Amino acid sequence: MSALIQTCENVGLNWLVPFLRLAKRENPNEQFRQILLNIGVPVLAILLFLGAWSWVAGHVKVSFGTVPGPKEVWTQAGVLWDSYRAERTQEAEFYVNEAAQKKEFLAKNPGGEWHERKFSGPPTYVDQICTSLETVFAGFLIASLIAVPLGILCGLSKVFNNAMNPFIQLFKPVSPLAWLPIVMIMVSALYHPAHPMFEPSFISSAFTVALCSMWPALINTSLGVAQIDNDYLNVARVLKLGWWKKITKIVIPSALPLIFTGLRLSLGVGWMVLIAAEMLAQNPGLGKFVWDMFQNGSSDTLAQIMVAVFTIGIIGFMLDRIMMIFQRAVSFDAATIR
Amino acid sequence: MAFLELTNVSKGYGFGASRVEVLRDINLSITEGEFVAIVGYSGAGKTTLMSLIAGLQRPDAGTVTLRGEEVTEPSPDRAIVFQNYSLLPWLSVHENIALAVDEVFPNWPKEKRRGHIEKFVAMVNLTPARDKKPRELSGGMRQRVSVARALAMNPRILLLDEPLSALDALTRATLQDEIERLWESDRKTVVLITNDVDEGILLADRILPLSAGPRATLGPEVKVDIERPRDRKALNHDPRFKEIRKEVIGYLLGTGGRPKTSLTRKLVLPDIEPEDLNRPRLSLGGRPRRRSELKEEVVGAE
Numbered sequence: 001m002s003a004l005i006q007t008c009e010n011v012g013l014n015w016l017v018p019f020l021r022l023a024k025r026e027n028p029n030e031q032f033r034q035i036l037l038n039i040g041v042p043v044l045a046i047l048l049f050l051g052a053w054s055w056v057a058g059h060v061k062v063s064f065g066t067v068p069g070p071k072e073v074w075t076q077a078g079v080l081w082d083s084y085r086a087e088r089t090q091e092a093e094f095y096v097n098e099a100a101q102k103k104e105f106l107a108k109n110p111g112g113e114w115h116e117r118k119f120s121g122p123p124t125y126v127d128q129i130c131t132s133l134e135t136v137f138a139g140f141l142i143a144s145l146i147a148v149p150l151g152i153l154c155g156l157s158k159v160f161n162n163a164m165n166p167f168i169q170l171f172k173p174v175s176p177l178a179w180l181p182i183v184m185i186m187v188s189a190l191y192h193p194a195h196p197m198f199e200p201s202f203i204s205s206a207f208t209v210a211l212c213s214m215w216p217a218l219i220n221t222s223l224g225v226a227q228i229d230n231d232y233l234n235v236a237r238v239l240k241l242g243w244w245k246k247i248t249k250i251v252i253p254s255a256l257p258l259i260f261t262g263l264r265l266s267l268g269v270g271w272m273v274l275i276a277a278e279m280l281a282q283n284p285g286l287g288k289f290v291w292d293m294f295q296n297g298s299s300d301t302l303a304q305i306m307v308a309v310f311t312i313g314i315i316g317f318m319l320d321r322i323m324m325i326f327q328r329a330v331s332f333d334a335a336t337i338r
Numbered sequence: 339m340a341f342l343e344l345t346n347v348s349k350g351y352g353f354g355a356s357r358v359e360v361l362r363d364i365n366l367s368i369t370e371g372e373f374v375a376i377v378g379y380s381g382a383g384k385t386t387l388m389s390l391i392a393g394l395q396r397p398d399a400g401t402v403t404l405r406g407e408e409v410t411e412p413s414p415d416r417a418i419v420f421q422n423y424s425l426l427p428w429l430s431v432h433e434n435i436a437l438a439v440d441e442v443f444p445n446w447p448k449e450k451r452r453g454h455i456e457k458f459v460a461m462v463n464l465t466p467a468r469d470k471k472p473r474e475l476s477g478g479m480r481q482r483v484s485v486a487r488a489l490a491m492n493p494r495i496l497l498l499d500e501p502l503s504a505l506d507a508l509t510r511a512t513l514q515d516e517i518e519r520l521w522e523s524d525r526k527t528v529v530l531i532t533n534d535v536d537e538g539i540l541l542a543d544r545i546l547p548l549s550a551g552p553r554a555t556l557g558p559e560v561k562v563d564i565e566r567p568r569d570r571k572a573l574n575h576d577p578r579f580k581e582i583r584k585e586v587i588g589y590l591l592g593t594g595g596r597p598k599t600s601l602t603r604k605l606v607l608p609d610i611e612p613e614d615l616n617r618p619r620l621s622l623g624g625r626p627r628r629r630s631e632l633k634e635e636v637v638g639a640e
Contacts, residue, residue, distance in 0.1 A: 231424035234394055237412040237489075239441045249437060253428045331471065332427040 009288030011325050014041055068303035073310070076303040084124040094119045123284050129311065135202055136274045136319075139209025140267050146210070147266065148259060152251065154218070155225020172215040175198050176273040180278035180280050185205045205274065205283040213270035220262025224255030257331040264323035271316045286312055340367040341527055342391070342495060347400035349386055359553045360386050364400070366546065366556060368495075368547065373521060375530045375538030376556070377586060378548030384531045387548070388499040390420045391529060404495065405632075417493035421500040423480040423632065425472040425487075432459060432468045435487045442491045458490040461520065464561045482516070489520065494593065495527040511570065514540055535586050539579060540568055546585050546624035550595035558591045 001024055008016045017035035021027070050070045057069035068076070094278050123131070154161040184204045191289055232254055236246045250261075278287025290308050293301040344366040350359040360383040368374050370512040378384050390402055392414040402409040404416065412418075425434050435455050443451060459468050462482035472480055481501055488496055498517075502510045518541055521528060532538055538545045539562055547557040560582055564573070573579050609629050 194410070229424075231420060231422060232426060234418075234420070234425065235424055236414075237394060238392065238418055239414055239438055240412070243439060245441075250426070253426070256428075332471070 005325065010328055012321050041126060047176065062302065064297065064299050064302060068306060072303045073306045076300055077307045077310075079300070080125040080304065080307060084126045087121050087124045090121060091119045125289065125307075128285050128289045129315070131283065132274060132278065132287070133203075133315070135205045135278065135283055135285055136209055136267070136270050138202070138206040139274070140213060140263075140270050142206060142210035143214035143266055143270065144263060147214040147262070148221050151221025151259070151262070152225050152255070154222035155228075155255065156247075156251070161222060161226075168215065168218065171184035171211075173182045174212070176212045176276050179211045180204065180208045180277055183211070184281060199283070201281045201283040201312065204281040205277040205285070205287075208277040208281070209270045209274050212273040213266040216269060217259070217262035220265070221255060221259045223256025225251055226263075227258070228254045260323070260327040260330055264327055267319050267323055268316065271312075271319055275312060293331065340344060340491065341370040341372075341405060341407045342366070342529070343393070343401075343403045345401050345403075347390060347397045347580040349383070349390060349395065349397050360551055361390075361555070361570055362553045363555050370527055371525045373528045373530070373542045375532060375542035375545045376540045376548055376592070377454040377532055377535050377545055378554065379532055379550045379590070382548050382551040382554045384533075384548060385499055387492075388418065388497055388529070388531050392416050392497055394418075399555075414438070414491040415494045416497055417488035417491045417495075418497040418499060419484050419488045419501045421503055422486070423472070423477075425480055425483055428473050430471055431464055431475070431483050434472070434483060435459065435490050438487050438491050454490060458486040459486060461489070462486040462516070474613045476509070477505050478513055481498070481505065481513060485517070485520070488636060493526070495529065498528060498532075500531055500533065502537065510537075518567065535590075537562070537584050538562075538586070540570060540573060545582070545586055547589045547594055550592075557594045560585050 001020065002261045005020050008014065008020065015038045018031040018038065022031040022035075033281055054069040054071075057067045057072075060067045088309060105112065105114055150164065154164050184200075187200050187207070191203060228251060232250050233246075236250045241249060274285070275287040275290065277283070278285040279291040280287075282288055282291075286308055290305055293305050293308070344364050347361060347364040348359065349361045350357055352358055364387065366374075376384060376387065387396065391409070393402075393409045393416065396410070409416070426437070429437065432455060435458060436451070439451050439455050443454070446454070456465070456468075459465055462485060464479060464482055464486065465582050467475060467479060471485070475483070485498075485501065501517075502513055505513065508531075514537055521541070530538065530541060542562055544564060545560045547560075548554050549557055562582055564576060564578055564582075607629065611629055618638075
């Protein structure tokens, strides 16, 4: 039980802990107080928010009618889910049909060449979420691969750091909307393979995410490396560790907590940037969904955009939690990370 | 020939007016297999001296030589145990020692290295804790790991930089006995830096007091000619122990001590004239007379 409590604390499920302690009959009054504080208060706040939202929704008129309340948004979430299920059913039927057709064709012309066809329905909401996640991870991967090594070099060498600093300061505040056109032009100029594995819009979005999200990782990595305890470096000197061994055995492990802090911030920035990038690059993800809904302008659009807002929020929150778990796993003083 | 030799070594930090000379004219000669203790005040430059011997820093003047070769950089030849253990917190006891052993003996077969590591873990009585991380160990246990790591490098000389200062008195006593035991078993050359005179006498063959900084230098050496193994309890009543103790402390408090503070500022008297309450008052209104209002002050003694 104690191990379970520890695990819950480690993965950020702190709100579960009082229940577990209650099950252990450990100071029930304190546990009830904790439950009230950690669950009761947020739930109350959410209810108040929903109430206020409903009230405002009924009183504000926009061009499509009234602003949707929580109920309409919930309905639209159901609609999006149903259309996803319907699409999947269609897809399954399509492939069953195709298999039947293939069988028939081969029976008629043995040894004949059958051309496989792929199901090509419109992307559903769930597909768009998956595309967004793929894009953000691709961008995040590119950002990490650039930022962490650069950050280590910055932290190790004052000279390199001073060389990099102007670029970091200059490019860090640039908005994704400014990067995107440049990236798109570069991608269309440089990326035209015969059999494209990725859509150009995917690559543009991923690189824009990378360009905007690499800075926190870079800065935190260089900070982590620059702050290494001198004693550890003395150990490396006494042992005469080579440059590469010093990096892998001393520098990276001791900077790892801050590297992961940086990566966590980077992923957060990346997810935020992604929506804007997808909107403009027309990468078929959540950003494009929002943009299409906005252009479409039916009476349900506003509610569907709100569904997207909540989806983006929840996914962003989950990504942050996942990174926090990693961050704790690599830290030698895990208790300090929230 | 001396094993480790320091000749006219000086070291300071900073430039110009803010320059502080930490060590000056350090001359030290240690023969192989000797246990030497350098005893001095906190902040006297003991750690700087150790860094110079270890090669972590270069002297501004003079030379440090080990077997006639000048020390220019750190090396596993001169294993150092730091006051704050300097264990890598993300590695277990075993891994911390393994890092050193793998680096110093890269040509040994894996099994031999493993056995070597286990031997030193056992030597400092840490076999049950071999897979623990440093944060799970007490201060004394951490320092033992640090000692085991240093010894496992099989150094020519072992440098102990205030290894026990951060520990409580009881743990310190236990570890002192342990260091004595370890040293008795292989008689390695050891330089121990400490601020505890008794610790020096208990462990060392020779004590060198380091005068108070800045511009610290080594005082006259004191030979510790007390039979080994030395028993901590018997030692307290040994007349020779008391003599050595007096000699070292005498130097540290006397010539090697901090310069005496003397008053050089001119005292300014308060602006009130003292009054003799047995005599009738001279002033009107009961106001004390100001010195600044007097033409001349008459001081009379009765």
